[in-house]
Amino acid sequence: MNRLMLDLGIIKLASPGIFHLLPLGIRALEKLKSLIDKEMHKINAQRLALPALTPAELWEKTELFTLTDRHKNLYILSPTHEEAITDLLASIAPLSYKNFPLRLYQITSKYRDEMKSRFGLMRGRQFLMKDLYTFDIDMENAEQTYSEIIKSYENILTKLGIGFSQVLAATGNIGGLISHEFHYTADVGEDKLLFCSNCNYKGNVEISGQDYCPQCKSTKIIVRNGIEVAHTFLLGDKYSKSLNATYLDRNGLIANLQMGCYGLGISRILGAAVEVLSLEQELRWPLVLAPYKVVIIAPKGGSKEEVLTSGLDQELYDNIDKLDGYTGNILLDDRNHLTIGKRYLEARRMGYPYIIVIGSKATETNPLYELNEILTNKQHFLDKNELLQHFRSIQ
Ligand SMILES: [Zn+2]
Incomplete structure (x- = not known):
């Protein structure tokens, strides 16, 4: 489906694993960012931005982009920011226990010099990621925060409307006590997940092998x-211990903060969602991320429909554009040198969820418009008021 995104001008390859995001791609991405911002606001997480360039002494990992400044100092382009944010907290430590919990996140480009970048946006060398870091005064609070953030991530993924699985995962390079991953199941996926039908255990096979359930030993x-x-x-x-991110407890004693970190692959979600939903020849988006929700296809130039429906396309556009949730989310395809059929097929390929055709029924005394709901394959003929009511009801 990476091919469809390239063919249809959503993204363009700049160099291996690095992509230009073209206007429609950015629209979808911005919708995802704004959905995440709203969800973060609900759990009192505040947004910041840490620099992409980090002095190299903090790092000894592979797959990093490194560069040298004019003073011969070595820097890396950060793939993640646990050290940087802990360092930031340490630089203002010790804060009073009254300042916690503290939840800080950013949505920034990250970089990884992948040996094998592929699958388009799903595994790029520059990618957009949302990373959240939480700070609590003790383990009990940190665990509560952990559950709360997991719930919030479930909310975000549920809004995208694609089934997902939450599985136990290895802590790996980042480390820590417990770790979970959220996955879309798809053949193209590079991870293997084990689901036990006996006890409902779900885990990445990297911690459990793939012969039997690590929890109940069942082979089902x-x-x-x-x-x-x-x-x-x-x-x-x-991280807080080694970098001295401390706070002052109730008794005025210095103690280490307890942390959590939570990544959400924004460009990857976009690539993966399109991968999971699309057909062979037609893009499909989660409804909330489609670059535009509605396309109106005006009659072909010189046709009797054009003469008899003059002005209706703009009127319809203006009316739908005023509806809550549709403002700025609607296109008027007035390339009337092209046939309706050609523009309709193009709109389907782009995966716009609602395509309105102004055809022969729009020439009647009470003009009827052809509404095509692409995600459900339904077609209705509705007059203007019915159409507006329909959009209000599905909003
Ligand atoms: Zn089991």
Whole structure:
């Protein structure tokens, strides 16, 4: 489906694993960012931005982009920011216990010098990620925060309308006490997930093998491929201890903060969602991310429909554009040198969820418009008021 995104001008390859995001791609991405911002606001997380360039001494990992400044100092382009944010907290430590919990996130470009970048946006060398870091005064609070953030991530993924699985995961390079991943199951996924039908255990096979359930030892298991779209870690004091991110407790004593970190792959979610939903020849988006929700196809130039429906296209556009949730989300395809059929097929390929055709029934005394609901394959003929009412009801 990466091919469809390239063919249809959503993204363009700049160099291996690095993409230009073209106007429609950015629209979808901005919708995802705004959905996440709203969800973060609900859990009192505040947004900040940490620099992409980090002095290299903090790092000894592979797959990093490194560069040298004019003073011969070595920098890396950060793939993640646990150290940087803990360092930031340490620089203002110790704050009073009254300042916690503290939840800070950013939505920024990250970089990884992948050996094998592929699958378009799903595994790029520059990618957009949302990373959240939480700070609590003790483990009990940190665990509560962890559950709360997981719930919030479930809310975000539920809004995208694609089924997902939350599985136990290895803590790996980042470390910590417990870790979960969220996956879309799809053949193209690079992870293998184990689902136990005996005890409902779900885990990445990297921690459990793929022969039997690690929890109940049953062999009634299913192994499926997954695309990882989010990863959460309960870190404990792994970073705060070594970097001195401390606070003053109730008794005025200095103690280490307990942390969590939570990544959400924004460009990857976009690529993966399109991968899971699209047809062979037609893009499909989660309804909330489609670059535009509605397209109106005006009659062909010189046709009797054009003469008899003059002005109706603009009127319809203006009316729908005023509806809640549709403002700025509607296109008027007035390239009337093209046939309706050609523009309709193009709109389907782009995956716009609602396509309105102004055809022969729009020439009647009470003009009827052809509404095509692409996600459900339904077609209705509605007059203006019915059409507006329909959009209000599905909003
Ligand atoms: Zn089991």
